[in-house]
Amino acid sequence: MELTKSHIQLIQQELNKRGLNAGPVDGIAGNKTKAALLRVAENKSTWPFKRQAIAFIQLLSKENGIDAGKIDGYWGPQTDYAYGVLREFLSTGIMPAPWRDEAPASTTNPNNWPVENDVALKAFYGDVGKNQTRLTLPYPHRLSWNKRQVVKSLFCHEKVKDSMLRVLTKVLEHYGPEEIKKLHLDIWGGCLNVRKKRGGTTWSTHSWGIAMDYDPDNNSLRWGADRALFARPEYDKWWQFWEEEGWVSLGRAKNYDWMHVQAALKD
Ligand SMILES: [Zn+2]
Known part of the structure; x- marks a missing residue:
């Protein structure tokens, strides 16, 4: 430091x-x-x-x-x-406000995202890896594992595309390009990835292209709010923009996996 x-x-x-x-x-x-x-x-x-x-x-x-x-x-x-x-x-x-006092998992769900279980997810989104579309990002992202690689568009599920675009547009308007870089809101860890959950047997929400990971290096899966970068107060607005669209931050809702946000509710 x-x-x-x-x-x-x-x-x-x-x-x-x-x-x-x-x-x-x-x-x-x-x-x-x-x-x-x-x-x-x-x-x-x-x-x-x-x-x-x-x-x-x-x-x-x-x-x-x-x-x-x-x-x-x-x-x-x-x-x-x-x-x-x-x-x-x-x-x-x-x-x-300390994160513990924040309203837990989003209470608004304007896009009617389904609950996170394989049956509900398949009913709403279809089969894993299907119905993907290209989203042009409002601000460039960089790959978390190769930060020199600029990402201008990505694949996500067609049902979440507009919502994701609204969120990231608000992020750009609120933080601006410089602050986005400073806070690592452009360090992208992936969206579509057909795989089982780490340490689990059910499909990860990434399998449908309905989840995004940001800055995994500073928001390790098992870290709580005491260590995760995105648990800090500077990120309140970032999370608010996602939550207004009904997206769920596992960090905010469950205090782990602070890199991850998804268009599916926790039950
Ligand atoms: Zn994730």
């Missing part, structure tokens, strides 16, 4: 709020910032700057009631998550 300009800016801003005179909030760790950071009581003078900076972020999190783990100056997944919450809280003044 590297400290970026925005980390330093947040630190400078908060040091100044404490009257510790970190100098201008310019994102550059100069002498004033370093001296101010040393005056934070919890910091140890023997620690390198980076560790002091991280410890201060952990302290700020703790003071605002966000669990960042131990104040040890090391950037683990808990600190990473806390930083996302802290940043949003400091910039908006509103504490983002």
Whole structure:
């Protein structure tokens, strides 16, 4: 993990709020910032700057009631998550709702997606691997396993195509191309893939081309909200756009497989 300009800016801003005179909030760790950071009581003078900076972020999190783990100056997944919450809280003044308090699995289902079992899915979508159509993406995707490979269109089931297009158009309008890249909303892990569920005997929803995976590297199948990137508050809108169309995020509904969203309800 590297400290970026925005980390330093947040630190400078908060040091100044404490009257510790970190100098201008310019994102550059100069002498004033370093001296101010040393005056934070919890910091140890023997620690390198980076560790002091991280410890201060952990302290700020703790003071605002966000669990960042131990104040040890090391950037683990808990600190990473806390930083996302802290940043949003400091910039908006509103504490983002923890994922557990979000409305579970979508309550709206405007496209009447079927329940996820083989009988209901076959009745609604037909046989696995059939009725596929090409969707031209509103913004380019990149293959998660080969990020230099740009994807401009993909195959999905003809019944989900329009809905998927509406979602991704809203994503583009809301986040814009730069934020999309930053948040990995373009790192695509696949849609149509006729296969059985991992660790199961029934068909995966990918078999009908009615599920999408995003950024699998940072949203491993078994990871919960404490580790998965897409569980963070920055992704609330992303999920909202899918859920408004009745799509189900397994992450939001079941707290695993945060890479995955599907046009089928969990029973
Ligand atoms: Zn999936």
